[in-house]
Amino acid sequence: MKNKTIVKTAASVLLISSLNTHAAPPEIGNLVDNCVKDSNGEYPEYIAPACETTDAFLEAFNAADEQALSETLNYPHVRISGGNVHVWQKPEDYASDQDKNSLRAIGWKESRWDYRNVTQAGMDGDTGEMKYHVSLSFTRYDEEGNNIPGQTFDSFYIVTKQDGHWGVAARSSMAGSIQGRSGF
Numbered sequence: 001m002k003n004k005t006i007v008k009t010a011a012s013v014l015l016i017s018s019l020n021t022h023a024a025p026p027e028i029g030n031l032v033d034n035c036v037k038d039s040n041g042e043y044p045e046y047i048a049p050a051c052e053t054t055d056a057f058l059e060a061f062n063a064a065d066e067q068a069l070s071e072t073l074n075y076p077h078v079r080i081s082g083g084n085v086h087v088w089q090k091p092e093d094y095a096s097d098q099d100k101n102s103l104r105a106i107g108w109k110e111s112r113w114d115y116r117n118v119t120q121a122g123m124d125g126d127t128g129e130m131k132y133h134v135s136l137s138f139t140r141y142d143e144e145g146n147n148i149p150g151q152t153f154d155s156f157y158i159v160t161k162q163d164g165h166w167g168v169a170a171r172s173s174m175a176g177s178i179q180g181r182s183g184f
Contacts, residue, residue: 033115047118050132070095074167107142132159
């Protein structure tokens, strides 16, 4: 009798879990930050380009320097968010579409990485160049350094090297788009 109860309970658990196909496992979104500098201030060599490129991106983003931000990207640049796919063909197009006023309206001062996890690194086809896939999370902060409620988002960046330039070629973000074709 006890064994039948265990089997029935196990079968019930399996049935219920198979019906709950939309629930994410708890480990999703809790990735380890492997963009951590060593005691010499260096990133691990095998992922350094991905870490340094995303550093440059966030630094330019926080400086609200749209031209510098556009130069941290590779083109065409793709961003998937808010149910839309935006494509910018050149830096000046990207820079002209950005306006941080909508972010400032929610009290934004800066964004910080919660983690960056380089999940894949390898040669990009027959180009002879490396490409990196980076799962990451960022949080938006106000003037006092407090995180803004509801402003932590998971994202996925693809970092590539084009014509000798490391840049973010594509991004997919759970942040949506605060304003039109903005890249944030």
